[in-house]
Amino acid sequence: MADTFSPLSQGIIDGDVSTVLDELQKVLDGGTKPQDVMDRYLIPAMEEVGKRFEEQEFFVPELMIAARAMQEAMKVLDPLLKSSGVQKIGRVVIGTVEGDFHDIGKNLVASMLEGGGFEVVDRGVNVSPDTFVEEVKKQDGTILCLSALLTTTMPQMKKVVEALTTQGLRSKTKVLVGGAPVTAEFAKQIGADGYSDNASAAVALAKSL
Numbered sequence: 307m308a309d310t311f312s313p314l315s316q317g318i319i320d321g322d323v324s325t326v327l328d329e330l331q332k333v334l335d336g337g338t339k340p341q342d343v344m345d346r347y348l349i350p351a352m353e354e355v356g357k358r359f360e361e362q363e364f365f366v367p368e369l370m371i372a373a374r375a376m377q378e379a380m381k382v383l384d385p386l387l388k389s390s391g392v393q394k395i396g397r398v399v400i401g402t403v404e405g406d407f408h409d410i411g412k413n414l415v416a417s418m419l420e421g422g423g424f425e426v427v428d429r430g431v432n433v434s435p436d437t438f439v440e441e442v443k444k445q446d447g448t449i450l451c452l453s454a455l456l457t458t459t460m461p462q463m464k465k466v467v468e469a470l471t472t473q474g475l476r477s478k479t480k481v482l483v484g485g486a487p488v489t490a491e492f493a494k495q496i497g498a499d500g501y502s503d504n505a506s507a508a509v510a511l512a513k514s515l
């Protein structure tokens with residue numbers, strides 16, 4: 307039997323933006339914290355979408371309409387995840403690696419880091435190693451966060467680490483990696499300083515560095 311989802315999660319799976327916005331408002335009005343909304347409703351819905359894609363029940367158009375519904379929900383949650391007026395505790399440069407256009411998880415990590423008190427420079431998606439290096443050069447002691455959602459783009463993370471080394475920036479920079487296919491073992495293999503599989507842990511990790 308197919309799993310049953312809450313109306314909010316089902317709205318994401320169906321890519322039904324108006325249901326998503328209505329249901330999102332209801333759960334927020336009911337007192338659910340923005341982070342819990344992500345963890346309980348939105349992320350499981352995207353996982354389901356990925357599962358259906360893998361099982362060839364969904365194809366790229368369904369993936370895209372679900373992603374659009376997720377992005378609309380994020381527009382509402384984003385300001386709630388960020389706190390304002392907090393003194394910045396460090397600088398983070400973040401982006402999705404070259405060849406990869408997935409940005410939902412990266413945006414979430416960026417929002418949470420900002421909410422956690424970091425100054426965040428978000429270079430977007432499809433970011434080349436040179437662009438990351440340029441951005442890191444602007445200030446010593448930067449934390450660099452790399453996101454990849456495709457097994458084919460994961461090797462780009464290694465290229466970024468190598469580019470930092472070549473430019474003499476590696477020792478001054480902490481590199482965190484993440485994204486669905488990335489593992490702690492892979493992070494270690496490429497010489498990154500840390501890995502996490504979710505946005506809240508990414509903030510704790512960045513703070514510990």
Ligand code: B12
Nearest residue numbers: 356406407408409410411451453456457484485486504505
């Ligand atoms: C939405 C989606 C899309 C959307 C992206 C829209 C957008 N603006 O991002 C669209 C439709 C564009 C898309 C396109 C493609 N996709 Co796609 N996509 C997905 C899907 C369903 C969900 C991803 C997502 O947003 N998840 C929700 C977020 C919140 O989770 P997350 O990204 O994992 O991020 C969390 C953690 O990983 C972590 N994290 C993320 N980044 C970082 C960084 C740091 C530093 C840290 C510490 C933590 C961290 O924290 C986040 C929050 O908790 C996944 C399935 C899946 N299960 O991942 C497939 C998936 C990633 N896609 C896949 C594929 C194959 C593709 C395409 C190649 C399809 C095609 N044939 O065209 C293209 C590639 C385009 C490209 N070059 O990038 C495959 C990848 C398979 C593989 N092994 O490589 C997946 C796994 C689907 C599947 N099961 O087959 N996709």
